[in-house]
Every structure is written in C-alpha cells, then in structure tokens.
Amino acid sequence: MALLEVKDIKVYYGMIQALKGVSFEVNEGEVVALIGANGAGKTTILHTITGLLHAKSGSVFYNGKEITHTPAHRIVSMGIGHVPEGRRVFSNMTVLQNLKMGAFTRKDKEEVAQTLENVYKRFPRLEERKNQRAGTLSGGEQQMLAMGRALMSRPKLIVMDEPSMGLSPIFVNEIFDIIKVVSESGTTVLLVEQNAKKALSIANRAYVLETGNVTMSGMAADLLHDEKVQKAYLGE
Amino acid sequence: MSFLSYLINGISLGSVYAIIALGYTMVYGIARMLNFAHGDVIMVGGYAAFTCSMTLGISPVLSILAAVVVCTLLGVVIETIAYRPLLEAASPLAVLITAIGVSYFLQNAVLLIFGSNPKSFQSLISIPDLKLADGALNISGETIVTIISCIVIMVVLTLFVNKTKMGQAMLAVSEDKGAAQLSGINVNGTIALTFAIGSGLAAIAGVLLCSSYPSLSPYTGAMPGIKAFVAAVFGGIGSIPGAFLGGILLGVIEIMAKGYISTQLSDAIVFGVLIIVLLVKPSGLLGKKIQEKV
Structure with missing residues (x-):
C-alpha cells in the first residue's frame, strides 16, 4: 500500500478548474518529483494534500486513511510536513x-528538544542564528528554516514546494544535498520543482504535469533521458 | 497641583482606552479586521455588571467576573456567527459593514431589554480615596484601581503572548495564516481565542469606565470605543505596547485639553493630534513598517 495515494482529484479556484483529475502515489521511503511549467497545478496538488485546499471530487489517502476533507492543522499531526x-x-x-x-x-x-538538536545538526547555520529574527536571514537560510520548521513535527512524509526557487547556485546545491539527507534518514519526500534536472537527478520517480493533468510518469532516470521531457523541461 | 491631578485623571482615562484598544489591536493583528462592535461589548459588560450587582445583589467581585464571562462568550459568538463566514469573503469591507451591523444590533438589543433611560451605575470599587499633599491632591479609589488594572493586564498579556505556546501561535497566525496552519495551528480557534480575550478585557473596561463615569445607557460604549480605536491607530494598530502607549497618551491629551483649553474642543484636539501623528508616522507610534516583499 502506498503511503500517499491521490485519486482523480479535481480542484477549483472559484470557477477556474486547476486540477482536472490528477492521480498519483508516493511509496514509503521514496523521493517523488512533480515537474511541470508554471500554472500546471503543482502547488495546488500540494495544498490539496496538506489541507489548505480541498478537492471538489476525488480523494487523498494517507497511510490508508482518507484525508480529503481533513483540515490542515490536523494533517500536520498525522505526519505530513509541508x-x-x-x-x-x-x-x-x-x-x-x-x-x-x-x-x-x-x-x-x-x-521535541531532541528533534531540535537534530535539526541544528543538519542546519548548523540555524543554530548560529537562533536568536535572530527570521526576516533578517538570507533567502537560502530562510529556506533551511522552512525545512527545519517542517521537520520539527517529525513528519513521515515531507512535501516541498519549489525549495530551490530564487536561490544562488551554491545554495541550490546545498538544498538538494539536504533533501537527499532527509530522504536517507527515512523521511518520504514529495518534491515540486521547476528545476527539473536537479529534481529528476535526486528523485526515484516523477510525474510530469501539464495544465492540470498528469501527462507522463515513470522512473526519474528514464524521464531524465526522455526526449520530450528534455525538450520541454530541461532545455536541451 | 491641578496639573498633577489632570495628569492622573488623564492616565486613568487613558488606562481604560488602553484596555479597550488592546481588543481592537489584537483582533486587527490576527484577523486583519476592525471590530467596530467592540465598543458595544464594553456597554454589554457594563449592563451585565449592573444587573448582577444592582438587580441581583451579587457581590462586586462576582459581578465583575460575571461580566467578563458574559462578554467573553459574546465575543466568541459574534466571531463565530457574524465574522467567521466572511473572513474568506472577497472584500474586507463586508466584514467591516457586518461589524457596524453587530454594533447596532447590540445597542438595540440592550435598548429593548433595559429601556432607553440611562441607569445610574453604582461604583463597584470600594477603595477609599487617596489624599495627598494635605488634601490638595485627591486621587479616587476608582482611579487607582483603573491604573493598576491596566498595568497588570499589560504585563500579563505581554507574558502570555511571548512566553506561552498559545501566545506564540497568535503571533504566528497574525503573520501568516497559511504557514500557521501548516505548523498545525488551528487558525479559527486562535482567532476565536483572540476575540474571547479582547471581549473579556472589554468587560473589565466597561466596569472601570462605569465606575468612574456612572451613567450607563445603550450608547455608553460608542464614544469610548471610537476613542480607543483612535488610540490603537495612534500607537500603531496590531502592536500591544502601541495600544498601551496610544491609550495613555490619548487619555492625557484629552484631559489636558479639557482642563487647559476647552471642554468642547477636547475631542477635536484629540483627533487633531491623531491626524498629525498619522501624517508624520503613518503606521502609528510603535507600528511596524509595512514591508513590501518582492
């Protein structure tokens, strides 16, 4: 049984349909990437999983339990970090x-104190700056803080929305290294990224989204070498 | 000596404004809405205390407690029934207009129950006056209790916000509701808690106000409500120390203006000062600069 199972979800913003029946699953221990252009519905999917949005039809199962209509603040304690x-x-x-x-x-x-220690070990920079206002951190440090904050709930599944967005190349590499470490420590990762190349290089599997539909899926390594994906998302 | 006495009276009146302003500022900080019915919750608190102590003959302390309970529940009910369904509404004006509607509703409900004749509110505070400088300076028991209450409330509230988990959750919700939800904070519950605290404080303000100015009518809360709103904006809306500072300053300016310039013009002077402050510092004295993030 998959840890996360998304079944044919349709999500609307008012009259506008953002997801036109999306299905996919994430198995325990995997890193799964969702890639696609702006407006394809990647963020909407994550919001629907963690309860900030609710699907009009279709369902979301986590650990065998339906969470389609569960409010966001309860989903956190069920073990999904966002x-x-x-x-x-x-x-x-x-x-x-x-x-x-x-x-x-x-x-x-x-x-909790133990988890905090672990987070500090993973992000030493956060410990150095622990009494600083978060608004004064650099973009990369804020990204680390956002990850650390999500890890503090000790999630089984962590979903990440564009963690490399707007960061310098050095920080981008660092963030992807961290995602690898998080995954190796046993947390399942669902990753949304515009940086498709990086995402596919660390993911096990991936889904390609286009205007609210899943158009391709498969092993990340295969997609990385797929001609269509290369043309559309890898700029090759 | 009259200066000192004006100053103390001003601080006392300002303390009441500050307690009311806390309700405005906390609700604004968290729900981003102006609860214009807040002043009328004060009035309901006054009537609740009046009914308990005068009509039912309950002891002053229990009457105050009862007023706090009534207003706390009222605040939560107003939030749940009138405001919550509109928080996601397209226009923030919808909530604002609803708040004005709630204000009229409360005034007229009380009018219906208690009639339009002002009630003479007997002070619930039985501390003797303090006479200083051979009786040249007389500080009433109400004044002393009002000032002390305000200080205690400020200290407790500051500790609550900075030291407790729920207080921190309030700060988080005031910054980013979505991110707060993703941290597992029940945003609706936190907003309701804020209304509960603000309305409970309004009850205390109502009792203090009516004990010093002992006439109670359905419109008693309207003017202090608006003044306290001004105090909250003056100090920087959304800021707890700002509400305190704004309230005290407003009270002192009002009493000084009454004492030295003109009783009729005192309100005009108060609002004039507000306009000047907002021209110089649009976010209020202690207000946060609004940062535009790119």
Whole structure:
C-alpha cells in the first residue's frame, strides 16, 4: 500500500478548474518529483494534500486513511510536513521561535528538544542564528528554516514546494544535498520543482504535469533521458 | 497641583482606552479586521455588571467576573456567527459593514431589554480615596484601581503572548495564516481565542469606565470605543505596547485639553493630534513598517 495515494482529484479556484483529475502515489521511503511549467497545478496538488485546499471530487489517502476533507492543522499531526513555496517563515519571530512553532502539535517536550538538536545538526547555520529574527536571514537560510520548521513535527512524509526557487547556485546545491539527507534518514519526500534536472537527478520517480493533468510518469532516470521531457523541461 | 491631578485623571482615562484598544489591536493583528462592535461589548459588560450587582445583589467581585464571562462568550459568538463566514469573503469591507451591523444590533438589543433611560451605575470599587499633599491632591479609589488594572493586564498579556505556546501561535497566525496552519495551528480557534480575550478585557473596561463615569445607557460604549480605536491607530494598530502607549497618551491629551483649553474642543484636539501623528508616522507610534516583499 502506498503511503500517499491521490485519486482523480479535481480542484477549483472559484470557477477556474486547476486540477482536472490528477492521480498519483508516493511509496514509503521514496523521493517523488512533480515537474511541470508554471500554472500546471503543482502547488495546488500540494495544498490539496496538506489541507489548505480541498478537492471538489476525488480523494487523498494517507497511510490508508482518507484525508480529503481533513483540515490542515490536523494533517500536520498525522505526519505530513509541508515546506511552502516562497518559504513563508514567520519573519518577525526568531529562528528558534519559528522552529518551535513547527513542533506546535507535539506534546512530548523532551523528544521535541531532541528533534531540535537534530535539526541544528543538519542546519548548523540555524543554530548560529537562533536568536535572530527570521526576516533578517538570507533567502537560502530562510529556506533551511522552512525545512527545519517542517521537520520539527517529525513528519513521515515531507512535501516541498519549489525549495530551490530564487536561490544562488551554491545554495541550490546545498538544498538538494539536504533533501537527499532527509530522504536517507527515512523521511518520504514529495518534491515540486521547476528545476527539473536537479529534481529528476535526486528523485526515484516523477510525474510530469501539464495544465492540470498528469501527462507522463515513470522512473526519474528514464524521464531524465526522455526526449520530450528534455525538450520541454530541461532545455536541451 | 491641578496639573498633577489632570495628569492622573488623564492616565486613568487613558488606562481604560488602553484596555479597550488592546481588543481592537489584537483582533486587527490576527484577523486583519476592525471590530467596530467592540465598543458595544464594553456597554454589554457594563449592563451585565449592573444587573448582577444592582438587580441581583451579587457581590462586586462576582459581578465583575460575571461580566467578563458574559462578554467573553459574546465575543466568541459574534466571531463565530457574524465574522467567521466572511473572513474568506472577497472584500474586507463586508466584514467591516457586518461589524457596524453587530454594533447596532447590540445597542438595540440592550435598548429593548433595559429601556432607553440611562441607569445610574453604582461604583463597584470600594477603595477609599487617596489624599495627598494635605488634601490638595485627591486621587479616587476608582482611579487607582483603573491604573493598576491596566498595568497588570499589560504585563500579563505581554507574558502570555511571548512566553506561552498559545501566545506564540497568535503571533504566528497574525503573520501568516497559511504557514500557521501548516505548523498545525488551528487558525479559527486562535482567532476565536483572540476575540474571547479582547471581549473579556472589554468587560473589565466597561466596569472601570462605569465606575468612574456612572451613567450607563445603550450608547455608553460608542464614544469610548471610537476613542480607543483612535488610540490603537495612534500607537500603531496590531502592536500591544502601541495600544498601551496610544491609550495613555490619548487619555492625557484629552484631559489636558479639557482642563487647559476647552471642554468642547477636547475631542477635536484629540483627533487633531491623531491626524498629525498619522501624517508624520503613518503606521502609528510603535507600528511596524509595512514591508513590501518582492
């Protein structure tokens, strides 16, 4: 059974249909990438999974349970972490306060302290700047904070929305290295990226989206060498 | 000596404004809406305390508690029924107009129940006056209690926001509702909690106000409500210390203007000062600069 199963979801913004029946699944331990152009519906999919949006029809199953209509704040405690597009850290709060917000649903204080240690180990820069206001961090550091915040809930599945957007090439590499480490430590990753080449190089499988539909899917390595994908998304 | 006495009265009146302004500023900070019915919640608090102490003969402390409970529940009910369905509405004006509607509703509901005759509110505060400088300076018990209440409320609220998990959740919601939800914070619950706190404080403000100015009518809350709104904007809306500073300054300016310039012009002077402050510093005295992110 897949850890996450998305079945034929149709999502609307008012009158406009953003997803026209999207289905895919993510198995435990995988890194799955969703690639596609602007407006293809990638962010909408992630929002529908974590409950910021709800599908008009179709369903989302996580760990065998239907979460199609579960509100976002409950989904967090079920084990899905979301690193939103544009980072969206709480810029007037300190780095440490941001990380603690990530553990908002957890009651086990000592284990939260342990998770915080782990996050600091993974992102030493966050520890150095823990008392700094998040708004004063650089873009790359904010991205790390957004990831750290999501990891604080100790998710089984982490969904990441354009984590490399707007970052310098050095930070882009660093962020992808971190995603690899997160995955190797046992967290399942669903990744949305415009940087298709990078995404496909670290993913196991991938889905290609076009205007609200999945048009291709397969092993990431195969898609990386597929002529159509190369033309449309890899600029080769 | 009259200067000192004006100053103390101003701080006392300002303390009431500050407590009311906290309700405006917290709700604005979190729900991004102006709750223009807030002033009328004060009035309901006054009537609740009046009914308990005068009609039912309950002790002052219990009457105040009852007023707080009534207003807290009222705040949550107003938020749930009137505002929550509109928070996602296309225009923020919809909520604003609804708030004005709620304001009229509360005034007229009280008018229907208690009639239009002003009630004479007997002070619930039984602390003796403080006479200083051989009786040249007389500070009433109400004044003392009002100022102390305001300081206690400020300290407790600041600690709550900065030190507790729920307080931090409020800050998070005020910054980014979506990101707060993704952290597992129940945004609707947090907004309701904010209304509950703001309305509970309004009840205390109502009791303090009516104890110092002992006439209670369905329109008692309207003017202090607007003044406190001005205080919140003056101090920087969304900022808790700003509400405190704005409230106290507004109270002092009002009483000084009444004492030294003109009773009739005092409100004009208060609003004049607001206009000047907003011209110089549009976000208010302690307001955050609005950053435009690219």
